[in-house]
Amino acid sequence: MAGHKARDPEAGASPVGRRKDKRRRSRKEIAAWITAAVLALVVLAGALVYWRLNGNLSTFDGSGLSKDRPDASSPDANGHTPVNLLLIGSDSRDGANKDLGGGDDDGARSDTTILLHVYADHRHAVGVSIPRDSLVDIPPCMLPNKTWTKPQTGVMFNSAFSVGNTSQGNPACTQNTVEKMTNLRIDHTIVVNFQGFAAMTSAVGGVTVCVPKAVYEGDLNPNLGHKGKEIFPQGLQKVSGQQALDYVRLRHGIGDGSDIGRTKRQQAFLSALAKDVKSRGMDPTTLFPLADAATKSLTVDPGLGSAQKLLGFAMSLKDIDLHDMKFVTMPWRYQGARVAVLHPDADQLWAALKADRTLDGQDAGSPGPSAPAPTPSPTTAPATAVHGGGTPVAVYNGTTTGGLTTRAAALLEAADFTVSGKANASTRDHRTTVVEYGPGEKAKAEQVAALFPGATLEAGTKAGLALVLGADFATGGAEAGASVAPPPPGPLPTSVTQAARSADDDPCADLSYG
Structure with a gap:
């Protein structure tokens, strides 16, 4: 109807009803403020807890x-x-x-x-x-x-x-x-x-x-x-x-x-x-x-x-x-x-x-999608042919590239050599990898060199084997490492289990x- 005004929801309500609605809204607002205050206190308490613990740590x-x-x-x-x-x-x-x-x-x-x-x-x-x-x-x-x-x-x-x-x-x-x-x-x-x-x-x-x-x-x-x-x-x-x-x-x-x-x-x-x-x-x-x-x-x-x-x-x-x-x-x-x-x-x-x-x-890694086994490469041949028998080898980094001795040690240990020590060489400008050996140890040195393609042998008067890593390993060592990846470890000895x-x-x- 023309000229009809929208009806005020409270127009027909009694004064008592209007007061009840206001009290209801007031209680909701109070509850909301209390909830917000509690959350703020929880956040503040959590922050104080972490602040306290952080203050304890060295x-x-x-x-x-x-x-x-x-x-x-x-x-x-x-x-x-x-x-x-x-x-x-x-x-x-x-x-x-x-x-x-x-x-x-x-x-x-x-x-x-x-x-x-x-x-x-x-x-x-x-x-x-x-x-x-x-x-x-x-x-x-x-x-x-x-x-x-x-x-x-x-x-x-x-x-x-x-x-x-x-x-x-x-x-x-x-x-x-x-x-x-x-x-x-x-x-x-x-x-x-x-x-x-x-x-x-x-x-x-x-x-x-x-x-x-x-x-x-x-x-x-x-x-x-x-x-x-x-x-x-x-x-x-x-x-x-x-x-x-x-x-x-x-x-x-x-x-x-x-x-x-x-x-x-x-x-x-x-x-x-x-x-x-x-x-x-x-x-x-x-x-x-x-x-x-x-x-x-x-x-x-x-x-x-x-x-x-x-x-x-x-x-x-x-x-x-x-x-x-x-x-x-x-x-x-x-x-x-x-x-x-x-x-x-x-x-x-x-x-x-x-x-x-x-x-x-047991392998404790979580199972993932299966992948095909890698195809053997001709470069894996030395890994199966080399057996160090526990022979000790000292490993030296002859370059300024970090982490080489760790990579080389993993290759040696996978072939059953014992790494007797890791350190930087006295000079850090070696271009090629060298296996130094003492009297009567050439055969063992050749076994070490087989793990590092391109390595040369160098005879000395001091007993023992020393592997001095050169720039050739720094640039190609990753590939060499991949070709002689260590096999999965076998069963642990009873002294452990x-x-x-x-x-x-x-x-x-x-x-x-x-």
């Missing part, structure tokens, strides 16, 4: 890492990449650590070192304990004044952390040493001192451990001169703080009193810690108290230098089943009062991890050596 100088490092792990068929994490327990003499058992001397040493390999599927992991008394070669390491040390041969593994003699230790030197020894690229390194370890065990409410026989004060401190009172009864018990630290550092009174026996108890302790954390749920509510306690005494590599990255890495481990979290000790043998690396068992273990193979020989511990094993089983 990072070490990444410029101390070697320039000649193993290649990074390659993604599997679905783009997933394994991760190698180096865990270092420091007995720094600095601050509160001295009161917790750090000792009276200056500097710091690595009391415990574990290489944790997280497989590409992030459903399996293995921690390899490296005995601190192991005799190893330490490559050049950076000192606090930014100069570099000379390589060291046949020295104790834990001395790498002491290079530079600072209270913070030298985690970059320990990482360089592990990379040289294993030919595995370390993606991240975390150092935790006594204070941080004690705080973490308290933050989770203690850790359940087992003691095979009663332990007394005199066992913990052999200089005490008498038995003392009982500090650990036999059997299952929960420990935290100083008591947990005493448990993992205990050497005497159980087994043969060796560092190897202590390593077994440390593996059992980490298994129990993983079990306790997973039983509470791998979520931020569980992880925050642990992270807050840990980060106050953690030193990490620059790649983990934020709370977000550190918690993100921790959350990436939540799908690993306890049975698929294994612990082993690097294959070893006694050499006098020290420990020597057991070859070739250790080499087979490192090769299996590099290939992302589990201890039972039979000694492996799962995180769900009986906590009272296999707790010592001797």
